[in-house]
Amino acid sequence: RKEVEQDPGPFNVPEGATVAFNCTYSNSASQSFFWYRQDCRKEPKLLMSVYSSGNEDGRFTAQLNRASQYISLLIRDSKLSDSATYLCVVNRYGGGKLIFGQGTELSVKP
């Protein structure tokens, strides 16, 4: 079993739709959590950190449930520019090592 698992993609949604990505992690010692975005043939970039209290950045909302070892990302009012692969990322032990999920591809259509 992979340490970080994400919904298989791709997700094809129309502009304006709300889309949710789910992620589970297996190591309960994991300390910090992130969503990264990776555009086609580009490097990953930090989208947002994920906190137990939940956090929101504009149209993006991230949630963490430590008891269930579950992370989610909600995108409201999808834009064409949101088309990318979204990577769920876990940091173990706070020592810098990031464990990436396989990514979920999102395609927003006009």
Add this chain to the structure above:
Amino acid sequence: EAGVAQSPRYKIIEKRQSVAFWCNPISGHATLYWYQQILGQGPKLLIQFQNNGVVDDSQLPKDRFSAERLKGVDSTLKIQPAKLEDSAVYLCASSLVPSGVGETQYFGPGTRLLVL
């Protein structure tokens, strides 16, 4: 602020050949990471440096891969000899300190390697 620099951007070699990649992190960043990203997968950490010391190389295939960061600034990753399964994007990242809550890793554009 300049980002993480990597070269070359693309490399095509034949199996059993050698190849080297170079990375220059963001100025002042003490922690440097090399990741391997195979098509359709997320990046996988190969090695992490703190200044010029190795922190984690548990997933580095040491029979063929080597990496160094001699002066604690730029770094090279070498594959010798290359296998077909080494075809991937090799990403370098850096952070001011080992990343955790509040500390972001910044990635370079990557080197795309194709082994024929």
